[in-house]
Amino acid sequence: MQKNSHLMVQPEELGLLTDLYQLTMGACYTGEGVADRRASFELFTRRLPKHYGYLIAAGLEQAIAYLESLSFSPEQLDMLRQTGLFHNAPDSFWLRLEATRFTGDIWAVPEGTAVFANEPLLRVEAPLWQAQLVETYLLNTINYQTLIATRAARLRDVAGPEAQLLEFGTRRAFSPQGALWAARAALAGGLNATSNVLAALKLGHNPSGTMAHALVMALAALEGDEDEAFQAFHRYFPGAPLLIDTYDAVAAAERLSQAQAQGHPIPAVRLDSGDLVELSKIVRSHLPDTQIFASGDLDEYAIAHLRQQHAPIDGYGLGTKLVTGAPVNGVYKLVDIDGIPVMKEAAGKMSYPGKKQIFRQFHQGVIVQDYLGLASEDNAGHPSREPLLQQVMNQGQRSSRIESLETIAQRTAHSVACLPAPLRNIHSAAAAPMTISEALENLTQQTRRTALQAA
Amino acid sequence: MQKNSHLMVQPEELGLLTDLYQLTMGACYTGEGVADRRASFELFTRRLPKHYGYLIAAGLEQAIAYLESLSFSPEQLDMLRQTGLFHNAPDSFWLRLEATRFTGDIWAVPEGTAVFANEPLLRVEAPLWQAQLVETYLLNTINYQTLIATRAARLRDVAGPEAQLLEFGTRRAFSPQGALWAARAALAGGLNATSNVLAALKLGHNPSGTMAHALVMALAALEGDEDEAFQAFHRYFPGAPLLIDTYDAVAAAERLSQAQAQGHPIPAVRLDSGDLVELSKIVRSHLPDTQIFASGDLDEYAIAHLRQQHAPIDGYGLGTKLVTGAPVNGVYKLVDIDGIPVMKEAAGKMSYPGKKQIFRQFHQGVIVQDYLGLASEDNAGHPSREPLLQQVMNQGQRSSRIESLETIAQRTAHSVACLPAPLRNIHSAAAAPMTISEALENLTQQTRRTALQAA
Numbered sequence: 089m090q091k092n093s094h095l096m097v098q099p100e101e102l103g104l105l106t107d108l109y110q111l112t113m114g115a116c117y118t119g120e121g122v123a124d125r126r127a128s129f130e131l132f133t134r135r136l137p138k139h140y141g142y143l144i145a146a147g148l149e150q151a152i153a154y155l156e157s158l159s160f161s162p163e164q165l166d167m168l169r170q171t172g173l174f175h176n177a178p179d180s181f182w183l184r185l186e187a188t189r190f191t192g193d194i195w196a197v198p199e200g201t202a203v204f205a206n207e208p209l210l211r212v213e214a215p216l217w218q219a220q221l222v223e224t225y226l227l228n229t230i231n232y233q234t235l236i237a238t239r240a241a242r243l244r245d246v247a248g249p250e251a252q253l254l255e256f257g258t259r260r261a262f263s264p265q266g267a268l269w270a271a272r273a274a275l276a277g278g279l280n281a282t283s284n285v286l287a288a289l290k291l292g293h294n295p296s297g298t299m300a301h302a303l304v305m306a307l308a309a310l311e312g313d314e315d316e317a318f319q320a321f322h323r324y325f326p327g328a329p330l331l332i333d334t335y336d337a338v339a340a341a342e343r344l345s346q347a348q349a350q351g352h353p354i355p356a357v358r359l360d361s362g363d364l365v366e367l368s369k370i371v372r373s374h375l376p377d378t379q380i381f382a383s384g385d386l387d388e389y390a391i392a393h394l395r396q397q398h399a400p401i402d403g404y405g406l407g408t409k410l411v412t413g414a415p416v417n418g419v420y421k422l423v424d425i426d427g428i429p430v431m432k433e434a435a436g437k438m439s440y441p442g443k444k445q446i447f448r449q450f451h452q453g454v455i456v457q458d459y460l461g462l463a464s465e466d467n468a469g470h471p472s473r474e475p476l477l478q479q480v481m482n483q484g485q486r487s488s489r490i491e492s493l494e495t496i497a498q499r500t501a502h503s504v505a506c507l508p509a510p511l512r513n514i515h516s517a518a519a520a521p522m523t524i525s526e527a528l529e530n531l532t533q534q535t536r537r538t539a540l541q542a543a
Numbered sequence: 544m545q546k547n548s549h550l551m552v553q554p555e556e557l558g559l560l561t562d563l564y565q566l567t568m569g570a571c572y573t574g575e576g577v578a579d580r581r582a583s584f585e586l587f588t589r590r591l592p593k594h595y596g597y598l599i600a601a602g603l604e605q606a607i608a609y610l611e612s613l614s615f616s617p618e619q620l621d622m623l624r625q626t627g628l629f630h631n632a633p634d635s636f637w638l639r640l641e642a643t644r645f646t647g648d649i650w651a652v653p654e655g656t657a658v659f660a661n662e663p664l665l666r667v668e669a670p671l672w673q674a675q676l677v678e679t680y681l682l683n684t685i686n687y688q689t690l691i692a693t694r695a696a697r698l699r700d701v702a703g704p705e706a707q708l709l710e711f712g713t714r715r716a717f718s719p720q721g722a723l724w725a726a727r728a729a730l731a732g733g734l735n736a737t738s739n740v741l742a743a744l745k746l747g748h749n750p751s752g753t754m755a756h757a758l759v760m761a762l763a764a765l766e767g768d769e770d771e772a773f774q775a776f777h778r779y780f781p782g783a784p785l786l787i788d789t790y791d792a793v794a795a796a797e798r799l800s801q802a803q804a805q806g807h808p809i810p811a812v813r814l815d816s817g818d819l820v821e822l823s824k825i826v827r828s829h830l831p832d833t834q835i836f837a838s839g840d841l842d843e844y845a846i847a848h849l850r851q852q853h854a855p856i857d858g859y860g861l862g863t864k865l866v867t868g869a870p871v872n873g874v875y876k877l878v879d880i881d882g883i884p885v886m887k888e889a890a891g892k893m894s895y896p897g898k899k900q901i902f903r904q905f906h907q908g909v910i911v912q913d914y915l916g917l918a919s920e921d922n923a924g925h926p927s928r929e930p931l932l933q934q935v936m937n938q939g940q941r942s943s944r945i946e947s948l949e950t951i952a953q954r955t956a957h958s959v960a961c962l963p964a965p966l967r968n969i970h971s972a973a974a975a976p977m978t979i980s981e982a983l984e985n986l987t988q989q990t991r992r993t994a995l996q997a998a
Contacts, residue, residue: 091745092554093608093945095727097719099549104741105719107711108752111740116758116779122765129757153548168740171749176779216761223755224739227714228722256562259682260870264552264560265720267683272550284679285566285623286559290546294626297563300678302584302877303571305885306671310577324571324631335888361892412870415715415863422757430760433790437816490548 089164097265103160103188104168106224111168114217115177118184123217128424128443130208131230137238137414141517142202142507144241144500145209146273147233149199152486154225155190162186190218194481195463197446199276199491200237200499201476202507204520207446207460209234209418211477216425223420232266233273235416239388240277241500243406245512246388246395252403254296255282256383257411270411276496279406291493298329298358298381298405305334315343322352329356329381337362338370345374358405360384365397372400385409388514431535440528441535447473447525455506461525544619552720558615558643559623561679566623569672570632573639578672583879583898585663586685588872592693596972597657597962598871599696599955600664601728602688604654607941609680610645617641645673649936650918652901654731654946655692655954656931657962659975662901662915664689664873666932671880678875687721688728690871694843695732696955697969698861701843701850707858709751710737711838712866725866731951734861746948753784753813753836753860760789770798777807784811784836792822800829813860815839820852827855840864843969886990895983896990902928902980910961916980 089101097105117123136143160168165185168174174181192214203209209230212219243253255274261267271287281296282288288295299321307317318330332340337359344354356379359367364382371380382394383405394401421439422430429441443463449456449472459473467473480488510518524532544556552560572578591598615623620640623629629636647669658664664685667674698708710729716722719741726742736751737743743750754776762772773785787795792814799809811834814822819837826835837849838860849856876894877885884896898918904911904927914928922928935943965973979987 089744091747093604094554094557094612095605095720095723095742095745096554097551097723097741098553099547099551101741102549102719104744105713105722106740107713107738108740108743108750109738109754112752112780112783113754113758113776116776117761119779120762120766120775122761125761125765127761149548150550157549167744171744173749173780176781178779220755220757223757224714225719228716228719231715232717232721258560258562259679259875260686260872261683262687262717262866262870263721263724264557264680264683265550266687266718267560268550268552269718283562283564285561285563286552286556287550288563289544289559289622289626290550292546294628295563297567299564299568300675301887302675302678303568305877305887306572306577306580306582306880307575309880309883309885310580311575320575321568321571324574324633325567325628326631328567408870408872411717413868415717415867417715417863420714422760425761425764428764430764432756432760 089167099157100161102154102225103158104164106221108173110221110223112173113220115174115181117217117220118181119178123184124215125426127214127216127219127422129212129219129223129420130423130444131210131226131418131420132206132208133416133418134205134437135417136205137416139515139517140238141511141513141520142204142238143234143416144237144277144503145197145201145203145234146199146237146276147229148196148210148480149490150229150233150269151210151226152194152481154229155194155222155481155484156486158190158222159188160185184217189484190222191215191484192218192481193479193483195477196480197476198478198499200496200503202503203446204458204522206440207458207522208444208477211443227418227420231416231418233269234418236270236273236411237277237500238416239410240274240279241504242388242514243391243410244278245504246392246514247404252381253279254403254405255279255284255410256405256407258284260408261411267411272493274410275493277500278497299331301331301334304331314340315347318344327353327355329358329379330354331358331360333359333361337367341371341374348375354378356381358383364394364401365399368399368401379403381405383407392514429531429535431532433536440524440532442528442531444528446476448476449473450506453506454508456521458520458522459525460522460528462527462531465525465527544622554612555616557609557680558613559619561676563628565676565678567628568675570629570636572672572675573636574633578639579670580881581668582671582674582877583666583668584674584678584875585878585899586665586681586873586875587663588660589874589892590872591660592869592871594970594972595693596966596968596975597659597693598689599692599732599958600652600656600658600689601654601692601731602684603651603665603935604945605684605688605724606665606681607649607936609684610649610677610936610939611941613645613677614643615640639672644939645677646670646939647673647936648934648938650932651935652931653933653954655951655958657958658901659913659977661895662913662977663899663932666898668898682873682875686871686873688724689873691725691728691866692732692955693871694865695729695734696959697843698846698865699733699956700959700967701847701969702859707836708734709858709860710734710739710865711860711862713739715863716866722866727948729865730948732955733952754786756786756789759786769795770802773799782808782810784813784834785809786813786815788814788816792817793825796826796829803830809833811836813838819849819856820854823854823856834858836860838862847969884986884990886987888991895979895987897983897986899983901931903931904928905961908961909963911976913975913977914980915977915983917982917986920980920982
């Protein structure tokens with residue numbers, strides 16, 4: 089195990105990237121002789137984030153990569169033993185961990201699919217101890233990437249198909265890897281590019297960016313004035329967007345307009361402060377053919393306001409409010425053990441029992457109704473209801489193709505286009521047209537009675 | 544470069560973990576012949592998060608580790624070249640990147656120090672292109688860890704020194720590495736332990752945890768009832784906290800009280816839902832000597848409420864609201880280039896020019912006044928004013944010792960104890976007693992005049 093100051097995570101360390109209780113419960117399951125019973129867990133959210141009408145599923149590819157490579161090294165197991173926390177655990181637990189590989193099945197909605205509250209994004213069917221162990225990592229990847237892909241989809245929906253939407257969040261992201269995952273999910277959700285060089289190169293994209301105030305300040309101090317800074321940057325990056333608000337954006341736009349008249353093209357500028365509605369209109373009046381980018385704590389609400397005020401802005405840099413903030417609170421709940429449907433009834437935290445499927449009904453390309461039903465339900469009578477969860481791993485082997493980010497982004501765009509308009513309202517989204525099937529309703533009643541007897 | 548589905552970050556890839564414009568600006572600086580001019584950048588926040596009276600600085604260790612190892616491999620530079628974005632960059636830029644190592648000086652407040660708005664947490668003094676390149680990573684590590692350490696300090700301050708505060712956030716953290724950094728900063732800020740096994744082992748701690756609803760549901764279904772699940776878990780983890788709210792927490796507490804009377808000790812239980820004030824009082828009435836842990840979307844406000852209502856709770860699991868949410872919006876601004884102080888004047892985003900120092904004055908162990916002054920100011924006339932920024936790297940070499948998390952946590956506790964009480968009010972913290980020194984005020988006026996001439 090790397091114990092250096094970087095505190096990076098190595099792919100071969102992912103087995104330990106879990107909550108302690110997943111391992112202690114595994115020891116208990118082993119001791120009780122139930123570790124290999126077939127368990128089904130489903131990952132879903134009880135409530136959508138405030139004002140959200142849908143989620144865009146993302147993070148599945150990292151979930152599958154994790155499950156494919158799950159294992160523990162002898163050194164890792166030694167460290168675990170040395171904690172002393174497991175001294176009453178059965179020896180067979182350690183044998184089990186030494187031989188760890190994931191052998192279960194995974195069903196999931198494809199990345200880029202719109203889902204609603206209580207609809208499973210993913211189901212794990214595996215030996216109980218394995219399905220338990222992987223909870224933490226699956227939630228980590230799917231919660232965060234789903235949040236970012238959803239925000240990206242909302243941004244794209246509000247900004248329109250022509251706007252350039254650029255992910256600038258790395259400096260505010262919650263860790264370097266958080267920045268990479270944010271960049272991936274942002275592209276999956278419909279943004280055009282990321283400024284994060286490492287993320288872009290790993291994702292097979294070109295990074296994107298403009299210039300910073302520091303360049304203007306440094307070159308103005310060393311070479312004389314702001315215009316010299318602009319000219320210097322264009323010497324090496326002709327046509328690159330110029331950041332014009334270091335001192336006085338209006339004065340800078342006026343001078344750039346004169347420069348353009350003298351033959352220096354100014355294809356794009358960026359505004360990062362001030363009243364963006366007013367400033368963008370003034371800049372446009374001086375530079376009618378120049379693309380205007382805006383940045384500075386923008387989100388879908390700010391963009392909606394700017395558009396409503398007819399601010400002539402062609403592109404947006406999205407940072408802090410894209411990559412930080414309130415999370416998607418996905419949970420991962422046991423729904424079936426050895427063929428016995430189970431449910432939790434804790435106050436306000438009820439879950440539906442049994443292995444489930446989402447059946448989605450469309451009319452003229454728009455979702456009219458989702459039925460949350462049992463995976464075993466026969467849909468033959470309703471050929472127009474599309475089952476959303478697909479098998480993506482079979483006995484621990486990937487059974488689906490790796491999808492490109494472009495494919496996922498196209499699915500996202502299609503998913504949003506299929507939503508009823510009231511669900512796309514960013515200010516107060518309507519409740520989703522989701523109902524429980526009769527079979528699931530019956531199973532829920534029945535399981536509740538059984539659970540009450542168990543308590 | 545690893546281009547696998549995990550999207551992990553490797554330590555040797557950190558050079559590229561930056562925004563594109565840091566590299567394009569470096570190319571421009573190189574072409575203009577100013578790349579090696581001595582630049583000073585300072586990292587600070589303009590405003591504290593809402594209702595926060597202070598920040599606890601954290602993340603410096605990862606910043607230093609990054610700077611010590613900064614470099615680019617030939618393969619990485621090839622990939623960068625192949626983007627085509629740099630085809631007008633001077634050849635000398637590539638030679639510069641090939642030989643990259645950080646050669647600057649770093650001044651910083653030690654981790655665990657309380658700071659206020661506009662006070663620099665860190666200053667980089669380095670060749671301009673290097674100081675520019677490292678902005679993104681420095682902000683990434685210090686913004687996030689400072690947020691988490693500050694929240695942890697607030698939680699500890701509200702919960703009191705005896706409470707067990709456990710970091711349970713991994714499933715909601717923004718990426719696996721985000722979870723590790725959160726665990727580190729939470730321990731640095733005063734929490735007792737983390738449930739993240741990998742984080743704990745890398746940090747030299749033991750992980751901590753209880754049990755999950757799934758164990759109760761699985762064993763109740765397979766073995767008969769909730770009590771069998773409790774007994775099973777205690778067979779392998781005697782005395783481990785039992786999660787009692789899967790079905791009916793009050794009924795479970797009554798039964799555990801009877802079990803205890805029959806000789807089965809119940810040292811601890813956990814409540815994860817419902818009215819925690821009422822439930823904890825009922826549980827305490829049944830199990831007077833049992834430790835009660837609470838969890839479920841808790842933060843410092845919830846803990847303050849629970850304590851005010853005299854809820855008999857001994858420990859708290861902190862997850863979602865500790866590791867996600869609104870960020871610390873640290874910025875990194877050029878303050879001096881080649882001995883010329885500079886400042887930004889964009890609307891609402893002004894920065895103070897010049898290399899600065901925080902001079903902190905105490906009276907009877909409590910901060911009475913911070914003076915934000917120039918690093919060059921002679922403090923000889925004020926021996927009671929303690930300068931907070933210390934040199935931690937000298938010409939690219941670490942010049943400070945690696946501190947243990949325990950040392951940092953002790954400093955955090957001391958920092959909070961030294962704050963005036965109104966700054967510790969979590970509901971509406973008072974403004975910090977921070978003022979600008981006369982020398983800095985004069986320099987600001989002077990620089991503003993110069994900047995206006997430059998524009």
